[in-house]
Amino acid sequence: MDEARLREIVPGVIGVLERRGVDFATAEDAVQDALVSALSSWPTDPPRDEFAWLVTASWRKVVDAARSDQARRRREEAVEREPAPELVPDEDDTLQLYFRCAHPALSSSAAVALTLRAVAGLTTAQIARAHLVPEATMAQRISRAKRTLRGHRLDRPGDLATVLRVLYLIFNEGYGGDVDLAAEAIRVTCRLASLTDEPEVAGLLALMLIHDARRASRTDAQGRLVPLGEQDRSLWNTSQIAEGVEALQAALARDRLGEYQAQAAIAALHADARTADETDWPQIVGWYDELVRLTADSAVVRLNRAVAVGEADGPALWLRALSEVPADTPRWLAVSAYLHEQRGEFAVAATEYADAADAATSTAERDHLRRCAARARAASSLGG
Amino acid sequence: MKYLMLKHYRGAPAGVNDHPMDEWTQDEIDAHIAYMNDFATKLTGTGEYVDGQALAPKGAWVQYDGEGKPPVVDGPFAETKDLIAGWMIIDVDSWDRAVELAGELSAAPGKGGRPIHERLEVRPFLTSAPDDPQNCHG
Numbered sequence: 322m323d324e325a326r327l328r329e330i331v332p333g334v335i336g337v338l339e340r341r342g343v344d345f346a347t348a349e350d351a352v353q354d355a356l357v358s359a360l361s362s363w364p365t366d367p368p369r370d371e372f373a374w375l376v377t378a379s380w381r382k383v384v385d386a387a388r389s390d391q392a393r394r395r396r397e398e399a400v401e402r403e404p405a406p407e408l409v410p411d412e413d414d415t416l417q418l419y420f421r422c423a424h425p426a427l428s429s430s431a432a433v434a435l436t437l438r439a440v441a442g443l444t445t446a447q448i449a450r451a452h453l454v455p456e457a458t459m460a461q462r463i464s465r466a467k468r469t470l471r472g473h474r475l476d477r478p479g480d481l482a483t484v485l486r487v488l489y490l491i492f493n494e495g496y497g498g499d500v501d502l503a504a505e506a507i508r509v510t511c512r513l514a515s516l517t518d519e520p521e522v523a524g525l526l527a528l529m530l531i532h533d534a535r536r537a538s539r540t541d542a543q544g545r546l547v548p549l550g551e552q553d554r555s556l557w558n559t560s561q562i563a564e565g566v567e568a569l570q571a572a573l574a575r576d577r578l579g580e581y582q583a584q585a586a587i588a589a590l591h592a593d594a595r596t597a598d599e600t601d602w603p604q605i606v607g608w609y610d611e612l613v614r615l616t617a618d619s620a621v622v623r624l625n626r627a628v629a630v631g632e633a634d635g636p637a638l639w640l641r642a643l644s645e646v647p648a649d650t651p652r653w654l655a656v657s658a659y660l661h662e663q664r665g666e667f668a669v670a671a672t673e674y675a676d677a678a679d680a681a682t683s684t685a686e687r688d689h690l691r692r693c694a695a696r697a698r699a700a701s702s703l704g705g
Numbered sequence: 706m707k708y709l710m711l712k713h714y715r716g717a718p719a720g721v722n723d724h725p726m727d728e729w730t731q732d733e734i735d736a737h738i739a740y741m742n743d744f745a746t747k748l749t750g751t752g753e754y755v756d757g758q759a760l761a762p763k764g765a766w767v768q769y770d771g772e773g774k775p776p777v778v779d780g781p782f783a784e785t786k787d788l789i790a791g792w793m794i795i796d797v798d799s800w801d802r803a804v805e806l807a808g809e810l811s812a813a814p815g816k817g818g819r820p821i822h823e824r825l826e827v828r829p830f831l832t833s834a835p836d837d838p839q840n841c842h843g
Contacts, residue, residue, distance in 0.1 A: 428798045429798055430752070430796070430797075430798055431752070434752075452796070453707075453755070454752075454754075454755050454796050455749075455754070455755065455756075457749055458749055458752050458753070458754050458755065458796070459752065461749055461750050461751065461752045462751075462752020462753075463752070465750075465751060465752055681831070682829070682831060682832060683831055683832045683833065684831045684832070684833055685833065687831060
């Protein structure tokens, strides 16, 4: 059985059940039950139409559950008398599912878990393994999320921003295990992009594709973090970059710029350079100016802008740009250390790298900064 | 975001209701353990529980002592050394939530059924991947 194909179908099946008046939690449970049945029967008895099979099987699960529920008997009989609707996937149903899973009433971790389950079609066990928590914990997280949603009305299209944030969170959750969350996020975002013509969706898709295309070069054989400027660009997935750039260009042509499009434009400019020296830094600074505007002057964005300014205009201007960013901004120390290293002030650089390493939030980043500190310290002792 | 809550036998600043457990009554001990178990069960229910274990006080510091020599063993732990009694790992949405839960755990009943007010150490986990690839120019 093709697991990837199954994951494509699941949101549509939940959508059909919801249209028939089944509440979200029940629909979601019924589809998971039907998938379990599919696992045992499909290998020997493959269906002609997998989507129709799953709709029928899930619908039976719903009806079975309703039958065993005395209080709901009359409503269930009324529903049963209705003729079965056409089995045509309705795109709007699936879109609503995205909004539901990224509902603002849910915490980030709950929204991520629910999206992975209902939209991406992953099992609870797979989601739990990807997050390194016990399956019971994840099962409870998902069922609490569903309880939270009960009684909440479906949301307005304005919440697309929340949907995109949840998808980006999933992308950033990291890689590994039997489920690749970055790949899942790309797959789901790609699907969302086919359901809506909002340019920010295409912008996020482009951003993910271009970042993910560099994955093979981001760490070396020993698992060490390799900075962008030192990456082996022959390892970059050029067809995936092209795909991302194409999605980005289509989005930009709509002339409704958003922060994901701006970030994707920056990523695309990096991806476009054959060597680090060929990077078009002035144009990157231009995009950062847009991004500063779009993100209400976020300190993290201004810090990144300072790096671009330094590369485009030299360390002197860089120092000024950096001094305008609060020193408690994440990674400020690492940027300052790099700047001092560029200026030949190795002793300061070594100290700042070491402090930045202590403040790092990931082991890969911490180890990378420790190596930078060691490099600066060695240069410092050579320089006397 | 995962956090480690560390409980110390020794080494943490003294709590308010600070009496060694061997001075407690059996009922007080039972109440304390029940509180801890309920706490873990509750966190499983909210999807925030990851793992928890208790450690025996017995243990030692072990150190490499050079080629061909057996490792140096100092211990069981000397009287003055910090001693971890156990840990709980939680997966929560924010630092504030982690602090709130640690506060709740610190209110476990002790001698006289009153909260022990013990100090718990709360530490964020390092993740294996950088949290945001966008922030990586350097």
